[in-house]
Amino acid sequence: MDDDFKDETSHARSKVEDRFDYEGRLVGRGAYGRVYKARRKDDYDTLERRDYALKKIERTGLSMSACREIALLRELKHPHVINLIEVILSPNDKKVWLLLDYAEHDLWAMI
Template structure:
């Protein structure tokens, strides 16, 4: 791979930091955009040895997320292949709703609960408006 390789240039833009989580399809890292200084999350999807190319599930996720621009839906900022893996670059969220609910030290008032439910339902309604069913 040469220095003029566009795949390497895109990958070099993002500096991976600590691992945030690991799932069935890959690993999620906290990262920094070296051009903007913005903190991001990068989901590295293992592609494996597929005859047809990129995993259909990954392609579907990219296509849907590019169409779903809404304040209550995580934003897909970039997507690129690198070293046989697919990298999805998302806006960074400090925590998720499940972590907030499970944290016994956080008291959620009725107003907090209503607000979280409203944000979730607005995001879900937008998905449905775009004919995307979320499971």
């Protein structure tokens, strides 16, 4: 089997807890779950540390509106719309996580 394929699939199966530091960094709650401020664990060796928003969808299964939100965020690419980086399916607890760019403020709260 190809080593690149093995590396890629093992990374895809890795746990969110193994890839990100987010414990105790709850920044808000959304309609579907909680939002955490997170950092990649492998970014600590670089000077370009970056914050992310890690959104855990807490309901079992995905509602149609959550699926629509994911589909829209995947398609929308605009400087004034939050960027969806990755959708992570957690194998251990069967939860869905959304990795987004971190924004310090919520536009709705500012309006």
